Amino acid sequence: MTRWFLLAAFVVAGAAFAIGWPQSHQIYGQESITVQGTVLNGTAGETIAPGLLVSLHAFGSDVGSVTTVETTTDDLGGFQFDDVVLSSDIGYALTMDYSGMRYSMLLGEEDLATTVEFLVYESTQDVAVISVEHHALVITNVNQVEQQIEAVEFISLSNTSDRTLVPDLSNVGQGQFSFMRFSLPPRAANFDIQSDLVGGEVIPVGTGFGLTSPVTPGGHSLSFSFTFPYQGNAFSYQQNLLQGADVYQVLVPERLGQLEVGSLESMPAINVEGSLYRAWQGQDFAPAQGLAVELTNLPQPSLAARLGRSVTGAEFWIIAIPIMLGVVLLAALLYGGFRIRRPTTVSGLAVQGLSNDNSAHRELLVREVAILDEKFQQGQVPDAEYQAERVQLKDRILAVAPVSGGPDSDSDNE
Known part of the structure; x- marks a missing residue:
């Protein structure tokens, strides 16, 4: 009989451990007390009405372990919480919503042994x-x-x-x-x-x-x-x-x-x-x-730093690429307009004045092409208008061919 009793006690104890029953020292080592307090109105001439809700929160050592109990104030603003477990492993806090504000108060073990004074105030929007x-x-x-x-x-x-x-x-x-x-x-x-x-x-x-x-x-x-x-x-x-x-x-x-x-x-x-x-x-x-x-007297970046930041910045390339394309195109057009001619023969002296006029006219047309390209790159000229006007300028440039005479005139008109 004694053997079966001991076996049964062992099984019950094992089951209790398996389902997480508190161990004996956790039960008997914790003291239950009554927490008493009074809600005080810190605004001059104002009182606390009865029936206001006051909450006591107990925070366990485990993350997310919170126990909350509630009570209400009496006619004098007093409140009381019975059977509150007292432990050094638990933190305590009072909360109360009053006049549009949530008030809170942290409590230590020593606070629980006294009458807690919970201070609240009337509100203002000034x-x-x-x-x-x-x-x-x-x-x-x-x-x-x-x-x-x-x-x-x-x-x-x-x-x-x-x-x-x-x-x-x-x-x-x-x-x-x-x-x-x-x-x-x-x-x-x-x-x-x-x-x-x-x-x-x-x-x-x-x-x-x-x-x-x-x-x-x-x-x-x-x-x-x-x-x-x-x-x-x-x-x-x-x-x-x-x-x-x-x-x-x-x-x-x-x-x-x-x-x-x-x-x-x-x-x-x-x-x-x-x-x-x-x-x-x-x-x-x-x-x-x-x-x-x-x-x-704010510090300024060095020249190298400014150049480095400028070259690596997006703004630099947005501006620089169209300008560089325009310069290259202008250089190509000018190269075609100022090719080195062979010396003018005596037979060509009669038309030298006409040739000089044509060169000046051609140079003006080349400049107009460069200006048109720059406006297009800046978005000032629609694509269709740009293409049509550029073709016209190109035809006019080709039409103003260098004029010369003598046996070498064919070679100058290549």
């Missing part, structure tokens, strides 16, 4: 609540061969109100923007943005872009990198500073020593993680006041 404390344009590199500038902008901003800015994209018109907007240089490319703001989209607006992310009260930061081309040794573009800026800076690494920045005050060099940057700065820019960012 972008004037955004204040930019610091806005810096950093020139990271200049490619003088491709004549392209690499740059990154860093922005520190705050929502100075006690309401969350929640952009209203259904009501966008002239002067009716409820989201943040930023300027970019003309023909900017390779754009990439990083931010601590949650949600929203990046949309093209005017000469730059808009960011539709909600902005909660308090400080935030964002950065975006891009490239843009330049021509010549100077470049200027309008930086609109639509949210204004307490401080606006342009930083250039010391290795680009010849580059200068106009329209801003030169400042002492700044050490950024061991690298020196020359700095230019302006202060107290009102919203949309803006300024013209001027970069001068």
Whole structure:
């Protein structure tokens, strides 16, 4: 009997292992607790209504392992989750949708043992609540061969109100923007943005872009990198500073020593993680006041680099091939018109004046052919008109043969 009991216990244990039942230490090593909290309204004079949905998410160590439980607030904004498994291998987060914004809060084990205060705010569509404390344009590199500038902008901003800015994209018109907007240089490319703001989209607006992310009260930061081309040794573009800026800076690494920045005050060099940057700065820019960012003494490609880029560029061959064909044709026609004649005999002196007139006439006709060919190559003359007019000019050239006399006249008319 004992033998059969042990065999049955072994089979049950094996089956449990095969179907993935938790091992005993996973069951008894985990503690269940009650998580309590209160939703607080951070907007002055506002309260939290009862019955609002609050979610608790538990993230397991396995990828995609998420457990979600829900509850609602009471009359005082309180909420409670019972039988929450407590483990150091699990991460926790609270989420709640309120006034057009999804709020979230990460929790540690120590937070679960206390009454959690979950802060939310009423919303606003007034972008004037955004204040930019610091806005810096950093020139990271200049490619003088491709004549392209690499740059990154860093922005520190705050929502100075006690309401969350929640952009209203259904009501966008002239002067009716409820989201943040930023300027970019003309023909900017390779754009990439990083931010601590949650949600929203990046949309093209005017000469730059808009960011539709909600902005909660308090400080935030964002950065975006891009490239843009330049021509010549100077470049200027309008930086609109639509949210204004307490401080606006342009930083250039010391290795680009010849580059200068106009329209801003030169400042002492700044050490950024061991690298020196020359700095230019302006202060107290009102919203949309803006300024013209001027970069001068930009490096130019060498003559060899310019020639190399020109010869390998498609634009060069689009222009050069028709010109070369026209030159070759003109050379061939001129060669036929100025063949070396044998000396004129005394018997030909009587018609020398006529011969000179014919040569001049023939030269004019050859030039007309060259001009016609060039117009055709540039697309200024239709094909049918070109062919017909060219045949007429050719016949006229052949008709104006050199005139000479004497026994050698036949050989001159070959």
